[in-house]
Amino acid sequence: MGALTARYNFLFRSTKGLILVAIALIALVTAIWGLISGPMAEFGVRDFVIRVFGMDIVEAEREGRIILLYHAIAMAVVAIEVYIITEMMAMKKHQQTNINAIITFGYIFSLVFGLLFGYFGHNFIFHGLYLLGLSLMFFGGLQLAAALWPWKKEYYVNNPDYAHTRKGINLERVAFFIMAVATLGSAVFGAITGSYWGNGHETFLAEDLIREPSKTILQKSIIGHLHIMLTLIAIAITLIVGRWQDFKGRLHKIAMPMMIVGTIIISLGAWSVVLVDWAHTIIYGGSVLVMLAALFFVIFSWRQLIRKGLEKRGTAKAGFGQKIRALLDDPLKFGVGWQMVFMNFTVSGVGIFMAVKLDEIFRVWPAREERIVLTGHWHILSGIIATIILLYYADLAGLRGRARKIFGWSVIFFSNLAFAAVTIFSMKRLFVSESGQQSLVNWTMLLADLGLALVLVALAMLMIWRLADLFKGDGRWSHELDESGFDTPPQVEPVSAQEVTPSN
């Protein structure tokens, strides 16, 4: 019994355990639900899986099912980000405990009952519990915002390496706080429309409305909601990896104000979609600031990796090749920055090109093709966020040595392969006339499926490693539980964020 209790405490009361559970649940959902779409549907696996699990798939309900699936996975991702934030940002121990507990109930309820409602018949008790889960997430978010309140003197900083005001207000903390508040506001944006479900609002996928000349306020609200939520999840992970790699110095001082202002502008832009036709212009303005802030982080991160890599090797004067080797020495830390850079080719670049050439190229294509570009583009962004979380978690989980390198490079290489293939597939009309697309379709689909499958294999290996560890009495999990200070008395004096030692 004691052994079970200890493992329960690790999995549900320590940050590393909570993140592990959430990633494992996402991996499980991805594994099962991946079998009922894409290539698995083509191979006939879909029908088998539906039969084995007793799923109730009604064709007319595909849109609703997908929305539930998105929310189920998104809530788990948000939970992971919250766990990391409550661990890395200074706050009272009881605040961390409360937030994590509420968020855990929230995402598990929304994930489990959302999928039960969507895919296994429509028991409205499950729908209610799904909504309860979302509500708990929101309540946890309120508590997180309160805990992050940056205008408490105990959270002030005076270390000149980090962005802060003259008074000492920690601007990184402000950025986290603004992100949390904007997320809450954006969640309300979706929730209000959701509350009209069955009472004037009908389920739809935003990509199916792209060419409607007039959209209702509720439709615009949902479109704004889904875009800003994904953006804020991306902003959160950017801030998180910045803290992980101890982002500081001149670039930090420039980046944090940009991140704060950018987050506010993007959020206001997305919310104003219901009011003005030129909301995109506001969003573009905010995006420039946020993306520049992310660029500054990448520059800092890579410079630091080169410097530390050369120090480790004892090289005083290094040539270009040595610097590159130092940069690539740790794929986990290099990878988060690389994925952000790669995002510019597969997400931001595509988005900007699309905006510039919308009427000239993309609106000449049939709507279904424009839809493929749009859905491909945001699925890639979600995938990139997921890979950054995985790279960070692999470090957190203590992956070292050759396994660290194999895992890190596998995630980077195979995800890039898949995302590049998807991007080429979605833009195929730019390169090849429709009558000659067969080979291009074959190759891009094969590479995309292969890349994603191999990323999932790498994830599966990581999960199996951690699962096997749970069967050891004195496994890594027990040390992580000890490190978490689960049994230590509540912390009275909060630790300043900049006093937290970043992992090596």
Next chain:
Amino acid sequence: MMLVGILLSACVSFDAKTTPPPSIDPGVDPNSWVLVPAGEFLMGLHNHETSVAYDYEIMTTDVTNAQYASYLNEALTSKSIKIVADEIVGYYPGDEFRGHEHEEEIKAGDWLHVPLDDPGLRLILEDGKFSPRPGYENHPMTLVTWFGAKAYCELYKWRLPNEIEWEKAARGTDGRPYPWGERIKPNSANYYSSHDIFEKITGKLGDTTPVGLYNGGNYEGYQTQNSPSPYGLFDMAGNVWQWTGDVYPDQHYRYMRGGSKDNYAYNLRAWTRNSAGPAFYSPGVGFRCLRDAEN
């Protein structure tokens, strides 16, 4: 490097001009029509009750290459269309233009009906006469713009179905998502990776299949499901998208229904819409016509 490799590989593709497809006659007459009676039906994803106040007749199948070739010869003779460079063009009186965001003006003038230089075209022009490419006679006419589809129907005093008429003809009155019922199987229709006999030759995007192929027949060992709509129409899901006739205010787009050989199965649900400008053409887009029931 990957991009270059993929693009180079795209140069090696199935050559529709030189490789004739298997010649299959499913026995469904492309010149036949079916009656769709007046009355209510459930329309769209959310099954809104919608009424059609009149009976109408709609083609049992998509217009075939043979039918379109015959039409072109007739229309060229009557000078309702003409060949300019590598294009068949015809006059269209234009749409009302209100300058809505993304709306493009469709002015009065000659507009493209069929491009003659596209390698995917299944028509041959010899000695001023059009004929279908061998093996493709009973495949749906593709690479035809909305203007070209409209002109075909109008030459015979018919018209393109509007979206409401099309959807009722496809799914009847019981709210089913597919013309034949609730679920789709690979042999229900021609769609992406549905493993039909043409996909075995050309790859997953496949090729158009002869109209009416999915009638329960067995073709060269390939067993099809009998997949007519409740009124007896074939290919109302898959094979090619079908132009519909509506011209909506504030936009220049024309809408297509039915899904095609290039799409995943969910695009074949009867309410799924696709759209493009009226001058758009594709190897995956065709049409069928509608006429008043009095005929």
